[in-house]
Amino acid sequence: MTSPHTPITRAHKRTPVAIEVIVNGVLNQIEGRICDLSEGGARIDGASMPARSRCEIHYAGQVVYAIVMWSEFDRMGVRFPYELSHGPLFNALERARGAASAHPAQIFLSNRSPGFGRRGLS
Structure with a gap:
């Protein structure tokens, strides 16, 4: 007897960031x-x-514990057993979300021609 596959929705929204960290494993320390x-x-x-495997993520004096869920040659996905709710890494997440929700600048709208394309064809 089989059950139909139901997609699992994520509990938290992923946000693109670029944060340099140090990852400590049992036998090694890696920059990522x-x-x-x-x-x-x-x-x-x-x-x-x-x-x-279990590891520690070091960022701005904070240590966040993590479990490696998947791993490839040069990247990995980790899950935090304790959700981020405070500290420097959480603050960086909040800043990234704030920057992503800001609207891009509306530049040169007054110089736009009312027609279609660069030449104003209609």
Whole structure:
């Protein structure tokens, strides 16, 4: 008897960031960059550890514990057993979300021609 596959929705919205971190494993210390962050986990590029291993992420004096959920040659996805709710990494996440929600500047709108294209064809 099989059950239909139901997609699992994420509990937290992932936000693109570029945060340099140090990842400590049991036997090694690796520099990496968090490229995708949420309260529940992150994608770290430039660092790789075996799946299901535990590690520490060091950023701005804060240590965040994580479990490697998947791993490739030069990147990995980690889950935080304790959701981010405070500290420098959470503050960086909030800043990134604030910057992403800001509207891009409306530049040169007054110089636009009323027609179609650069030449104002209609």
